[in-house]
Amino acid sequence: METVIMGASARTSHAQVVGELGKAIVSGQFPVGSILPGDGELAMRFKVSRTVLREAMKTLAAKGLIVPRARIGTRVTEKSQWNLFDNDILTWHFNGGVDEEFLYHLSEIRLAFEPHAAELAARNATEAEISNMMRLAVAMGDENHSAETLAGADLKFHIAVLEASGNPFMRTVGGLIEAALVGVFKLSSPVEDKSGIAEISRNHIRIVEQISRRDEPAARAAMEHVIRVGRERVREAFRQDEGSRA
Structure with missing residues (x-):
């Protein structure tokens, strides 16, 4: 509740990547069915190691937002796959309106x-x-x-x-x-x-x-x-x- 009302947020590297990518997906910046940028590009964008990025991607996958595809990349899943019981996903919905x-x-x-x-x-x-x-x-x-x-x-x-x-x-x-x-x-x-x-x-x-x-x-x-x-x-x-x- 503090995060949504007051705008407070966690600042660890992992939380930053999860939060920014999650909000971008929920808001439609990365539409359903689209392929996310590659690991190298995302690691540079967020100024984090590939290890941190991989862990963040695992977190987003566990929430149902993305799915990795061999030789294709990481795809944004259908909204029906998103875990709407997840606090972060609900928060990202509210952040986007x-x-x-x-x-x-x-x-x-x-x-x-x-x-x-x-x-x-x-x-x-x-x-x-x-x-x-x-x-x-x-x-x-x-x-x-x-x-x-x-x-x-x-x-x-x-x-x-x-x-x-x-x-x-x-x-x-x-x-x-x-x-x-x-x-x-x-x-x-x-x-x-x-x-x-x-x-x-x-x-x-x-x-x-x-x-x-x-x-x-x-x-x-x-x-x-x-x-x-x-x-x-x-x-x-x-x-x-x-x-x-x-």
């Missing part, structure tokens, strides 16, 4: 996972976990939040729900949730409207209240409401942007 459809798809994935996680949390969460989730939900109501700190507080809450579900697989979707929240807050953060911050906090407190009551259907519904509200805020931001350009 995302459209409403992309964020809508993210919200659909959230609706597939998070309401069930809230339902499981109502069944499995310990009292300590419930107390922690309530603390995080209340903290979201701090009127001094910036867009960045509110996004961070929101993420901590949703990760806490995933962990309280008791299902270890749920935590692996955290990267998708992070990407979705970054998208929501970059497009339309409610920090200028103090009542908006208070409403977000209340909606999240309601999730914890239902979890605390062990009311599984109500916990699911409360989480669905939070995700749908965020999705509508994104839609409204796109509508306003289109109106300003008309």
